[in-house]
Amino acid sequence: MSPDGIRSSHSSTPGSGAPGSGSQVEVDVLAAMRKPGALYWFLLLVCGSLFMVGMALWAYQMTRGMGVAGITHPVGWGVYITNFVFWVGIAHSGTLISAVLFLFRAGFRRSFNRSAEAMTVFAVMTAGLFPLIHLGRSWYFFWLFPYPTQRLLWTNFKSPLMWDVFAVSTYFTVSAVFFFIGMVPDLAIVKRFSSGVRKWFYSALSLGWKGSQVQWKHYNQLYMFLASFATPLVVSVHSVVSWDFAMSIVPGWHTTIFAPYFVAGAIFSGTAMVITLVVPMRRILKLERYITIDHFESIAKILLFTSLIVTYAYIVEYGLAFYSGSVYEIGIFKYRTFGHYRFYYYGMLLFNALVPMTLFVRSLRRNLPYLFILSILVNIGMYLERFVIIVSSLAKEYSPYAWGTYKPTMVEVGITLGSFGFFFTMFLLFTKLLPVLSVTEIKEESH
């Protein structure tokens, strides 16, 4: 496969096979979509319940007011904004694995791209909740969008928060289109093996795909275009998210490295989440033949590479704070090291910089239980990183008179857990409703 021709017309033509017949990969991937077992229903119940609890707490917050959350002066941004940055970060690996690795002709992407793309879409949806939750009066969310009003009010385009609205919504749109377009030939296969309502459902989704030469030609062109279009978006979205902080003159936030540092961190955490999701999925859905240890080793290398970039940013930030001689810069980094949030800071250094270094050892890169545990630690580390950056800088800004600390309340913790519930619920639904691997790409690889 090359970026110039994703799948040749000589590869499988999904519309042409007789119903009920199919290659091994079709059989295996479709088997994963069969009626779920008890474990699946149990996981769905847990995640769904968590989500419902989160929604209930959000409703509670709306009725009682923002006072039920711990955010107040001087720390006006707490776990809600941490969650927003965390989930936007998680959303990054989808486009990286699908688009960037596609452009670089990295074959191992085929094992992960569908899950990663789905994860991207769900993670952006989860992230999008948090600005609304943080608003307080969430029903006024439409004030964020520019629209003609009687009072001639206009959004503040100079605000990085406004840039976020556009960056994240653009990213969501393109990611969703990319996810859907990449799935069309596979949906046609699923349609072929379905009956009743499901057949009608997949028939509508597959947009009349027949797998003809003309369709493949257009499909290849579109996929290439979307991959090229999505790649700069990976960079732009998290750059804009980083500028929510860097554009201010808050010590610890106002620093030029933030954009590439946030982008690398986002890919780092997103890749870790892909590993967290795909390791159990591969086992439960019996996809060991298609998602191999070699593929995991390749994705572990990406994890190591992005960890090194993040570590570089940690060192440079810290070093230059002392180089600068600025009492405020030095003060904030001393506070991170010795202040109220020091254990979170140590956790972030341990999980994001030190533990991933073990991936230099080849046998560990190929050890799935180890990779699974490591990926969870990385996600914890990246969450801590966002929390430390956001909270510690606000807690100890310029004037000692305005210093203060922040502790999340149970409402904030519950809503945060609810967001995890939402994300995993969506992913569980995805594994049973849509093909979790790109069947046509895997078939083409074997031809």
Add this chain to the structure above:
Amino acid sequence: MLLVRLNPTRLILACILIGALVAIIGSLGGSGSGGALLLSLVFWVSVVEGCVALVAGAELSNAKWILPLKRGLLSVYPLLLFFAFLFLLIWPQMDLYSWTKEPGLWLNKGFFVTRSFVLLLLAFFVARMFARESLAGGSKKNLFAVIYLLVFVTSQSLIAFDWIMSLEQPWFSTLFGGYFFVEAFYAAIAISIIIYIFYARKAAGSEETLRDAAKMLFGFSLLWAGLFYAQYLVIWYGHLPEETGYLIKRIFPPYAFISKVILALLFILPFIGLLSRKLKTVPVVTGVLSLCVLVGIFLERFLFIVPVVEMNIAIIVVEFLALAILFFATIGSEDLLLPALPDGGAVWRPAKSSGMPKLHN
């Protein structure tokens, strides 16, 4: 293109001659000699370190496009040893750094020169080990590639922070180090295209190598623009006098024009020129755009230094030409200090039977 064919003895002689030339210029005490030497080093060290780093990165990611260009890119590594010693000539001219009047723990003459010298030496030794292992197809090539890249990133970052940023101390930008090593990669991709055109065109056999190298150049033009913008925007938006002073000195007269030329050379021209699929395989276009990128990086480094350090254009030209000739002569002498290829050079030279090389083992 090949002006001089070097053997190890000639290389050492050439280095001694150029070193002596630079030392004489410096000892004459002409104004601007320190700035010229700094500019030469900042540019050529990036280019040479970048060439080896590009191969190391490609090796680790199993990139195939680099194969016909690999030997040419790796052949320049001996120059790192020369640059390490050339750097010592900066010692008598250290007064171009204002902090020498009030030295601190990090910024003091002795530590400054020592750490730079040691890092350049280390870069040379690791580059040598990597180049030999990579060309011999050894089992440790990936290990040396990783070590080299770590040294490269450290070296380029400290060149940015120490050699350039400290000229304007206490101004600082955390992105400066990353900006430098990305530019080193960018320069190396431009060099790889020049190597393709003048040295490896027949060996490569097809246009695909050029197309891939041109795609990389296109991608890095975007990356460069992204990093430039990320630094510029944060400083501009923050609007702090201690930060904006750096930009004001460079984007307003007398340097307004040159800063626009740099933007055009490093982003606008390569981006627009390489959008077309067809133009990516036209040697004249890719060659000219590669030269644009190299000139752009040189001018940008010039712009980093010139507002705060006195420069002498004549000395800059002389030193640049001397080092450019040395650099390209080293590439042209591809067997210099490198092992023979295990396959007898099929990767680098055309196969005798058909005139077509084996690109992939």
